Amino acid sequence: MSDTDFDVPKALSGTGGWLDDRFHGARGLRVLMRKVFPDHWTFMLGEIALWSFVILLLTGTFLSLFFIPSMTQVTYHGSYVKLDGIKMSEAYQSTLNITFDVRGGLLIRQIHHWAADLFMAALIIHMLRVFFTGAYRKPREINWLIGVGLFTLGLLEGLFGYSLPDDQLSGAGLRIFEGALQGIPIVGTYLAFFLFGGPFPGHDIVPRMYIIHVLLIPGILLALISAHLFIMFHQKHTQMPGKGNTEKNVNGQPFYPYFMAKGGAWFFFIFGALVLLATFATINPVWLYGPYSPVAISSASQPDFYMGILEGSLRVMPAWEINFLGHTLSLSVLIPFALPLTIVLGGAALWPFFEQWATGDRSPHNINDRPRNAPVRTATGVAAMTFYGVLWAEGANDVIADKLQVPLYTITWIARVMVFVGPALGYIITKRICLGLQRKDAQELLHGYESGIIRQLPNGEFIEVHQAVNEERRAVLEAKPVPALLPGPGAADANGIPAPSSRGLLGRARGVANRAFAETIPLETNGHGDVDHGNGHAVESGEEHAAVGAAPSGSGHGQLPAGDAAEEEPREGG
């Protein structure tokens, strides 16, 4: 029986017909159902964020049925007897009630919190994937900017969300947020007073954060996510370099039923994993923290991980304050509050345009780069990750100091140095690694890969047989872009007139950046690097050259005819 040998049920075809009479949908939906989605495991990362967001909406709706966003003070007499008779806000009380008096309340609350963390983590990893593969390039810059916006809003959404229960830990976090707002020049004090409805903590902040958290930001997130998906859909997904994949096509499986089934399964897996976490891993046990009091604090207070960079920046910063004309510029608050996130997120937003400017490449790209083939981009990404990572880790310097038994101030001093040195080291090392991998690729394409088969020649010499890469691999290796060189700094034509693009300070800077971007190991060479590196590597690999040359193959690359290979037993196998 053929797979399509069945009748569509009347009810279904009838409904479909009824709808088509009204919407003219048959043609559009048919195209949609056969829409091709390329397959690669990294393409699922964004989906994690998407499904986490869906789960956040579902669980958040449940929580909003029971949560009371009010700072009215009440005396607790609920199920959690350890806090019996304690004064607290209604927000905190209702959070305790959700936890201990609503069946499934604890579970849903923990799923919600875990899903928020997963949402942010997935966004970060998804953005890294997009960055390192160059998937943000023309025509996808706007989707990249939407992504940066989603991440920024996610930070705020998370901060406001975990501050709602009005517990001791999040209250301290809010106080820090308020202190940082006060540090903003000119308008800071007013901003803080307007947001909190007066002096901290006041009685307005929880209801205000609540409506921002459940309506305003989720609404914007939903709109941006829809736009993000629609643009992705319209522009068609990028694909990884591979056999048959070109700039002009998309290879993959159709939406219906493959992508639908896989996406659905992925949703269930993510939801299931979050439920497992919520069941077996406690998160944000607010009942242990107690209600907020401005007099109390606990040590080793850390915010959720995505706020860690702000916490670490505040910790790493030395004291610095400027007083002038009766005004105070609190740089030890202002700089850590604004600068690191501006560098990371602002840098991310500007990068696609900077790269276009520096490379002069304004053509559309649908095939992703392998990170090694864009050394400057990859190195910059690693530098940014190092910068972020150092500050993030510094956010837990007290925990690190405690666990490693290293003095706290030593950790902070290491971070103070590493926040500058780390990114530079990361850049240099990554660029070297990328170029090294490019060299290896060129080698592999020219000579084949090391097959692990050792062969003894008649003269007693042992060689390792190299085998030509298969077509799939060859397609991947050959998909390497060739960077274009712009006229260099000070370049001049025959009459001594400098090239228009290289004039001025900006033109020179562009020339320098362009040279950096254009550094590459061409595939056409002998595979041992460009002229600058040639000598050293020729010596290094001389032995191997001899071995390859001595292989009894007509091709000169040490490839064995199939028959010969069959007789050989790999050493490792025997």
Added chain:
Amino acid sequence: MSDMEETEGTEGPGVPVAPHRVIGTPPPSPRLLGSTAVAEHREPATAAGEDEEEVVGVPHNVGLPPDDPKMVLHGKRAERVVAACFTLAFFAGCAFIAAYVGIGVGTVDKTLRSNLGLGSTLAATLLLLGAGALIWVRHLMPNVELTEERHELRSDEKDRQAFQEVFKEGTGYSQFVKRPLIRRTLMLGTLPLLAAPIVLLRDTGPKPGTSLRNTVWSPGRRLLVYGTNQPITPADFSAPGSMISIVPEGYEENDDQLTKAAVILIKFRPGELDIPTRTQGGTLVGTMNWTVDNIVAYSKICTHVGCPVALYEQTTHHILCPCHQSTFDAAKGAEVIFGPAPRPLPQLPLTTDSSGYLVAKSDFTQPVGPSFWERG
């Protein structure tokens, strides 16, 4: 899946293939889809009537034909596994509902049991549904790959031209360019409307005024111990090296005031305390005269971003803010010795009242807590 790899291992004649795959060398074909034999059929088809379609590829199976006995057997097994997953998901889902009905909450123990029951059954349901769907798509659906053509996103010149003409035509009809008076007054008219949302936010809070400059401490106001809310005499607080938190009498539970007025009280051994006399803009902000019997009071609110400083190390007299580790030397007027705090913790002038209780001599002589623009 092992069936697949076998077929892909035997590639066309002339391609040398290692007899066994050696660990550390690439597999014969790193991709599940698209072996050489099939790839040749991969030209986009232009079937009649599909000239304007987005998808121009033909679906093609990769791997063994579906009627191969191996595939039939494989399919039957997979079908059973998928059905088992879905059936188990049904039972797990029923168990979830049973757990909801059967396990109550109301105490910590019951809540934990309920959480375990609900969570494990719900997780099982979801994971089984996911596993079933995944096995279904991977093992039962034929391995189909399509090729879709990408069209250039840039519209062709003809369309761009036509658009431009239509736009110009419409703009011409609107008289927008021809009548600048309308254009400018329209822009003028909408300006206040743009500012309105910001203006509307004005009443979200009072102006700060001078409220950040002073606290509720006033001459004669008693210091109460945080937690018990009892007044304290120097004799009650006689153990050197201890630190306690203090709240002002009358504002024990007023969070808005405590945010500024919380105080720490530290007792020193005779001779240890050495507060330099400091002035700021002519105002005295720190002196030994504000201590009573080697007891000193500092603001508990960190001058960095306002966390309560809470950790005190007796041997070094260091006060540490647990938030960002600003460290203050309690013996030397709480001067900053490490961290981002820009200023010492303000000192509260102390004295005793007629009953012998510790009271404030006055309010703080400088603003407490984090810096703000108007602080000066």
